[in-house]
């Protein structure tokens with residue numbers, strides 16, 4: 001439990017699970033304080049001092065930023081590396097799963113790591129990066145509002161359950177959707193711009209069958225190849241860092257299985273629930 005970390009406000013539950021009274025748990029934590037970590041975004045001041053002034057400013061901005069990466073699958077693992085080594089101070093995930101045989105292989109985990117938690121493997125891998133990887137599998141609304149950019153990763157089609165909380169809270173998010181023909185990395189989605197739901201509805205206008213198929217293929221497994229994972233990681237990492245540094249965000253990008261890269265511009269869909277007033281939801 002301590003290895004995975006205990007979320008703020010979860011000490012009471014953790015103590016119960018460990019069969020301890022809250023006083024005993026607090027005393028134990030106090031004793032272990034020298035070897036446990038408190039997750040505050042670190043500022044790698046020594047590293048920042050060595051940088052030229054223009055880079056130092058970007059680096060400090062990244063150090064005080066928080067990015068949410070939901071899963072530590074092959075894509076999530078590489079993205080954590082990219083963000084951590086770019087200087088993003090805090091990365092939150094809610095993936096507490098163990099490495100299984102399915103997670104091994106190209107771009108994945110090593111066979112020797114089967115049975116370990118993915119987060120502990122990744123923490124060791126990014127130990128030299130100026131970044132904390134924090135587990136938060138019971139996030140509260142307050143925790144969500146501390147996230148600067150959330151990654152929404154899926155396969156097949158975006159579903160409201162993937163992004164609703166970020167949209168409702170007005171938090172910036174970026175969608176990544178793997179399909180059988182291409183991977184899509186969206187622009188940073190923010191208020192008054194097309195949401196991930198708009199993108200799905202816009203597809204319905206060209207393809208009626210998508211209305212039924214969308215829900216069936218959402219989250220479907222087996223659509224990620226190494227090339228699309230690497231492309232999506234590089235583009236998602238660049239878009240996130242660019243947003244943190246300069247609040248710049250261009251459009252969506254698709255990478256097709258024939259090697260083509262296609263930029264996309266999306267429009268707000270008037271039928272989307274992001275366009276309905278509160279009384280209409």
Ligand SMILES: [Zn+2]
Nearest residue numbers: 195198272274
């Ligand atoms: Zn929308």
